[in-house]
Amino acid sequence: MPEHRVGTQEEFEAAREDLLAEEKKLTRRSDELARRRRELPWVPVEKDYRFETENGTKSLADLFDGRSQLLVYHFMFGPPYEAGCTVCSSIADTLAPNVVHLKARDVTLICSSRAPLDKLLAYRERMGWSFDWVSTIGSDFHRDLGFLHTEEELRPFLEGEIPPTVRQMARASGTDVLGYVTEGPGLSSYALSDGTVYRTYVTTARGLELAMAYYGLLDRTPMGRQEDGEEMFWLRRHDEYGKTLEPPISL
Incomplete structure (x- = not known):
């Protein structure tokens, strides 16, 4: 544990009051951004996307399952992967218990x-999740939202110095660097009104931290995230902590 300033209870309470005022400002700012997010213009989805599901091929409208709103987490699990992305898996750990509560709000x-549906369902069983998971093989769904990249688009990155964490995550998914970074994570939101599907919101990168609950909790611990300068990423799938991990394939 590093050295840290030690003070009295009175000093703590005074500093906490100052911080609380800033936290309340941030909360109000977040509420304002949520309002603006809801006011974004809706864009009709004109492509006839198709998805492979446990109950056959479905359209985007079918995926609403009788509700008027749909959230899709774009999970990094490409055709060559042997296991889902480690980070996406940690996000799914947060998403899974919330499915029932979201259903209560339509x-x-x-x-x-x-990836092929059978791969997705087998991995879902391993992880103990119960949310619906669909495959977009043959569909431009991820590509059209910016969550699928070509080798040509990735060439500048691939010709540079690949961060060790990227190689680590690729090995953990059983693929090479190109196979791994071809995929991208994201969250997209839709509304169904009078038979028309509208895209209402899309985010990626740190916009996904709302579903990475451990970061919010770590931010409130004495030492925080502790990720600066780390060459190997600390995160593991929930059934891998405490295990010595071997790469699924030689890269």
Whole structure:
């Protein structure tokens, strides 16, 4: 544990009051951004996307499952992967218990990936999740939202110095660097009104931290995230902590 300033209870309470005022400002700012997010213009989805599901091929409208709102988490699990992305898996750990609560507010939450459906369902069983997971093989769904990249688009990154964490995550998914970074994570939101599906919101990168509950909790611990300068990422799938991990394939 590093050295840290030690003070009295009175000093703590005074500093906490100052911090609380800033936290309340942030909360009010977050509420304002949520309002603006809801006011974004809706865009009709004109493509006839198709998805492979446990109950056959379905359209995007079918995925609402009788509700008027749909959240799709774009889970990094490409066709060559042997296991889902470690980070996406940690996000799914947060998403899974919330499915029932979202249904109570007229929202269906699913995951979407490009790997074959049987791979997705087998991995879902391993992880103990119960949300609906669909495969988009043959569909431009992820590509059109910016969550699928071509080798040509990735060439500048691939020709540079690949961060060790990227190689680590690729090995953990049983693929190479290109196979791993071809996929991208994201969250997209939809509304169904009078038979028309509208896209209402899309986010990625740190916009996904709302579903990474451990970060919010770590931010409130004495030492925080402790990720600066780490060459190997600390995160593991929930059934891998305490295990010595071997790469699924030689890269």
